[in-house]
Amino acid sequence: MAKITYNTHDSKTYTIDVQNGLTVMEGAVQNDIPGIDADCGGGMACATCHVYVNEEWKDKLPAKEDGEEDMLDMAFEPKQNSRLSCQLIVADELDGLIVNIPSKQA
Amino acid sequence: MIKTDALIIGAGPTGLFTAHQLKLIGLSCEIVDNLDKIGGQCIELYPDKPIYDIPAVPECTGEELTNNLINQIKAFNIPIHLNERVDEVKKENDSWLVKTNAGKNFSTPNVIIAGGVGSFEPRKFAPKECEKFENQSILYSIKDKKIFEGKTVSIFGGGDSALDWAVELSKNSKVNLIHRRDDFRGAQSTVDKVNELAKAGTINLYTKYQLANANGKNNLESIDIKHDDGKIKNIKTDFALGFFGLIMQLGPIANWGLNIDKKTVEVDTEKFETNQKGIYAVGDICNYPGKLKLILSGFHEGALAARACFKLARPDEKYRFEFTTSSKAIKNRLGVKE
Ligand SMILES: Cc1cc2nc3c(=O)[nH]c(=O)nc-3n(C[C@H](O)[C@H](O)[C@H](O)COP(=O)(O)OP(=O)(O)OC[C@H]3O[C@@H](n4cnc5c(N)ncnc54)[C@H](O)[C@@H]3O)c2cc1C
Ligand code: FES
Numbered sequence: 001m002a003k004i005t006y007n008t009h010d011s012k013t014y015t016i017d018v019q020n021g022l023t024v025m026e027g028a029v030q031n032d033i034p035g036i037d038a039d040c041g042g043g044m045a046c047a048t049c050h051v052y053v054n055e056e057w058k059d060k061l062p063a064k065e066d067g068e069e070d071m072l073d074m075a076f077e078p079k080q081n082s083r084l085s086c087q088l089i090v091a092d093e094l095d096g097l098i099v100n101i102p103s104k105q106a
Numbered sequence: 107m108i109k110t111d112a113l114i115i116g117a118g119p120t121g122l123f124t125a126h127q128l129k130l131i132g133l134s135c136e137i138v139d140n141l142d143k144i145g146g147q148c149i150e151l152y153p154d155k156p157i158y159d160i161p162a163v164p165e166c167t168g169e170e171l172t173n174n175l176i177n178q179i180k181a182f183n184i185p186i187h188l189n190e191r192v193d194e195v196k197k198e199n200d201s202w203l204v205k206t207n208a209g210k211n212f213s214t215p216n217v218i219i220a221g222g223v224g225s226f227e228p229r230k231f232a233p234k235e236c237e238k239f240e241n242q243s244i245l246y247s248i249k250d251k252k253i254f255e256g257k258t259v260s261i262f263g264g265g266d267s268a269l270d271w272a273v274e275l276s277k278n279s280k281v282n283l284i285h286r287r288d289d290f291r292g293a294q295s296t297v298d299k300v301n302e303l304a305k306a307g308t309i310n311l312y313t314k315y316q317l318a319n320a321n322g323k324n325n326l327e328s329i330d331i332k333h334d335d336g337k338i339k340n341i342k343t344d345f346a347l348g349f350f351g352l353i354m355q356l357g358p359i360a361n362w363g364l365n366i367d368k369k370t371v372e373v374d375t376e377k378f379e380t381n382q383k384g385i386y387a388v389g390d391i392c393n394y395p396g397k398l399k400l401i402l403s404g405f406h407e408g409a410l411a412a413r414a415c416f417k418l419a420r421p422d423e424k425y426r427f428e429f430t431t432s433s434k435a436i437k438n439r440l441g442v443k444e
Contacts, residue, residue: 037369039223039354041399045151048353070291073264074351077232077316078286080334106229106353 002095006033009103018090024099025049025086035101042086048105049085050075054098076104110136111419112216113204115192118146119401120389121220122175124408129182130436131412133419137184138206140191140225145172150226150352161402181441191225195362202384215418218411219387223369225357229350235320243326244346254279254345260329262317263349266292269300276308282341284312284331367393377414378407384418386411
């Protein structure tokens, strides 16, 4: 279990306990947090689960796998701290993670 | 006006198999899809990836699955209208009047929405100002490359489309290629070619840049691009082309008076009918308790929706359940000789 904080573009904050093994994307979708579309259901094929991770977390998260950076090319306004939330698998180490949801997914 | 027993929106795996089921029970149908090819997500998003959970098919790629489905309906000669989006569905007497953005009209008692997560549309540039120039000097696909001759063209993206067009257009235009990072995801041979042309000065390469703004009165005059370090560069250009792949947009489906929750359409699990009589939703786009977004679920849903269509298409006949192995009528429809 890990506490994940989602900040929406319009400054709302949701802090949720997400079970280990779920993805950060699933944590948002299952809890009706707006702004993460996840059109492809976690298949790394849509880039509509794009989030910006807080700077202090950028280097603590598991590295991007092949394909994630390619998919981020297509995301809406990608930055250095961009990640696909469907590729972030929740584990105890992610406790306290803060992600910021972009203004749009496309 | 095209009359048909059922109109299917979407030529993904679900739409294709639903068409098979309709024809098998003796109904006519036509399919419309916004994409330029048949196969939905399987062909657009993962043609080369293997799928392992199609019943009785241990392994096949997205493209193979699509080709098999096309083969399975070949004998029926079903009209498939590609490059057309269904924009309007409205009631007219006892039928549904369906209109596409290419001006085609269908009249049918049954509309089956097999629209996945919506129609595939190009992803666009982020800055708002770009809308003003869209279809004029800011484009997301190329229909006629002659319009670029002798002009300056700024191409954005890092995949094959962006790279291929950069190479092609550099023959007759001044080309800027702009990408958000140093790595390109296009084919290595094209990447090498681009680097070669960049070295020779034929293509101006800007990496770690993204579009920040588009400027101009009526026509695009220049663009501002922003480096990762925050610095902004202004470059003069006649055109800006964005190649960021496709995105699924629910689009017009949202306007047809259906119960929609989280981009999906609510249905019952007997007929897969929506809150509108004669409009069904099957595959990824439908939503009911326990829904799984899998290809196999779409097949089942399509089979049931097809049976439901029979009632409205042939109000005076009774639907009889038959197996394909033993039914003469079905074999005739399939053109199978015994
Ligand atoms: C990377 C990835 C891997 C996957 N792996 C598997 C797997 O291993 N097994 C599995 O079972 N599933 C898998 N899936 C899911 C599977 O692809 C979908 O469940 C399936 O494609 C749904 O089929 P569909 O026909 O309902 O919709 P889609 O395939 O999405 O097709 C819908 C079509 O409708 C068209 N459309 C929508 N609206 C309109 C309109 N208004 N007018 C005209 N056309 C319209 C669209 O352009 C599209 O072509 C995977 C998905 C992805 C992204
Ligand atoms: S949900 Fe589609 S890429 Fe993450």
